[in-house]
Amino acid sequence: MLKTMKQKMSPAEEFIEGVLDGTIVTSALVRQTIERHERDLDFGHLRGLRFDRKKAQRVIDFFGFLRHSKGEWAGHKFILEPWQQAFIWILFGWVHADTSLRRFRFSYTELARGNGKSTLASGVALFLLAADGEGGAEIYSAATKKDQARIVFSESERMVKSSPALRAKIATFRDNLHIVGTASKYQPLSSDKDSLDGLNIHGVIADEVHAWKGRALWDVLVTALGKRRQSLLFAITTAGYDKHSVCFEQHGYSEKVLAGIIEDDTWFCWIAGLDDEDDWEDESNWIKANPALGTMVKIEELRTAAAKAKETPGSLNAFLRLRLNKWTSQHTLWMPMDRWDSCNAAFTPESLHGRECFAGLDLSTTTDISALVLLFPPIETDKRWYVLPHFFIPSENIEDRVKRDRVPYDVWKKQGHLITTDGNVIDYDAIRLKVNELGQLYNIRELMFDRWNATQLTTQLAGDGFETVQFGQGFTSMNAPTKRLLELVLSSELAHGGNPVLRWMASNVTVKQDPAGNLKPDKSKSTEKIDGIVALCMALGRASVATPTPIPAGIFFA
Structure with a gap:
């Protein structure tokens, strides 16, 4: 006008x-x-x-x-x-x-x-x-x-x-x-x-x-x-x-x-x-x-x-929404796999014998993959965080699973990256046995678990002498370790040894974001299994806030 x-x-x-x-x-x-x-x-x-x-x-x-x-x-x-x-x-x-x-x-x-x-x-x-x-x-x-x-x-x-x-x-x-x-x-x-x-x-x-x-x-x-x-x-x-x-x-x-x-x-x-x-x-x-x-x-x-936001995909949606006022999806793909692959530092499990670690245990349904992940915090002479994952799956019908899921479970089994248990359901006694076996090799300070489906096993492990700690799956518990894990990957401070099962799970992760910008892995929206990453986040959540245990004099790490 x-x-x-x-x-x-x-x-x-x-x-x-x-x-x-x-x-x-x-x-x-x-x-x-x-x-x-x-x-x-x-x-x-x-x-x-x-x-x-x-x-x-x-x-x-x-x-x-x-x-x-x-x-x-x-x-x-x-x-x-x-x-x-x-x-x-x-x-x-x-x-x-x-x-x-x-x-x-x-x-x-x-x-x-x-x-x-x-x-x-x-x-x-x-x-x-x-x-x-x-x-x-x-x-x-x-x-x-x-x-x-x-x-x-x-x-x-x-x-x-x-x-x-x-x-x-x-x-x-x-x-x-x-x-x-x-x-x-x-x-x-x-x-x-x-x-x-x-x-x-x-x-x-x-x-x-x-x-x-x-x-x-x-x-x-x-x-x-x-x-x-x-x-x-x-x-x-x-x-x-x-x-x-x-x-x-x-x-x-x-x-x-x-x-x-x-x-x-x-x-x-x-x-x-x-x-x-x-x-x-x-x-x-x-x-x-x-x-x-x-x-x-x-x-x-x-x-x-x-x-x-450019360097951290998990931050992109928050930047678009909060700073550029752009409606986004609640869920965002999270891990840049080129940066994950750059953390493929070679090491042997034997090199970590005797070292303190934190364990995350994510139990699936009895017919699916369960994950036990050991995380070794840095020490004065070695500033990397080392990851030793272990995965469990029922042995029965594994060939059908390969065809159905188009995932090479059979190859991973032959390579030693999957532990199979007899029958068509996971034998939790096999997981208990593995935890006790690992406890003889490493100083497992705490074992984190999600209470879902884990009560009997964790009660047994506590009876075996392990310190078991319930770890929630909500934003309050998972936000800090989810963000911290990505930081470790981006800074090449993580060493995962190139485990193919853990890599597959990292590529599957979708994170969920709340209105405050908090993140957590979202199993319901991730394309495939992410149990190993969830277990890793649980271990990292405790390891990041724990006070290091002094190393007794005379202890030597190979």
Whole structure:
């Protein structure tokens, strides 16, 4: 839309013009948001809408009362960047022509980490509480856990304390901001609250929606919005990986609104991320997901993270999702096999006789492969981590397994890499016998096991004198050793001797990632067996945190 010469363009409008003429680079979806705004300036009146510049500017001006409270900007006035001004301008400037009530009831925002989502949301929450003209306003910051919900709330609380104007109007008390003499309040809320009934929401900040499990909390909040005339659900998130989540549902809905497939005048969205065709290694694309690049987001920091993602495949999805706001798969192939093969240092089991080691035992079903892996930590004269794996499989029907699985079990058996037990199920007594045999050759300090299917065997091994330690298979236990194992491979500090069964399992591993970026091997999604790698991670998990046992005088290692 052409602007008149008498009306000076605001910084928000200058940003909008820059996007439209191509001088400002944004994601395709942000551009569509701006193009939608421009179309509505021309045709919105046909649907009973009008744009109120004064209302838009009033919200922008409100941020001038706020101050940053953390990092290098702590204590400085909150000066909205041009993209933030355009964001606020569009979201708050549109009203219904007949009532002047706000048009948008829902705001869905996706930004990469570090671009000030939470800070922006904190300011919006305070405006809704103190300056939106709503009597008895109820404002909430919501997340699945209260600690997460407190992030935006706590930033708002610090803003109030650092602003004389707001401090004179808004009181604070134990997770509660309120305006003295009125019923207006702001507090954190979560799905673990005893009851969510009875909410009368004027504004709610829905934080990190990609991490929300299920849709119950989202549905409660949406329902509660209907009790006010111009309530606002302000959702902020980075991209996620669960494409069956309520978050991806809102992402997809936003795309349909922007494409004109769905007409919803109550829905606003701002999705800043890489486009499908973009090369993630091209730095010129990074600003699409990081509009604060150069201010809040430093290019050097992104380069460092990108370099790690190139070298560490397990980190790539986390970089794409968190730093480039790209929806990814929950699962990612993990081990670069060229680097694994470079750890093929030759050694003999005899060279490790007498040395301390940690054992990981991953028992399969009785008809499948079980893995026992010994891991020898570095010593003063040898800084490598040595791996001795042992694999067990029932001998019966092994030829059928070769044909069915297209895996050379028969060859590995002849080479001595597979131990077969009589019958069509694994004889756990054979595993017990092997552990005792190895215990005569090596100093097995601890034997880690997953409790599944292992109770009887580990009880017997404990009776044989071994220190058995239960090792969980969740993110809490497996994240650190999963990441550490990859580090050892990439730095060539691991020596696995080229065992072909362990190599096959390493090539099969797919890792699962949680919203916090924690990793663990995922048996359910890996293409083939990974038991040896799981056992290795279990051993590494304990070996990495254990205090080395002093070597008695006179002991000599060959």
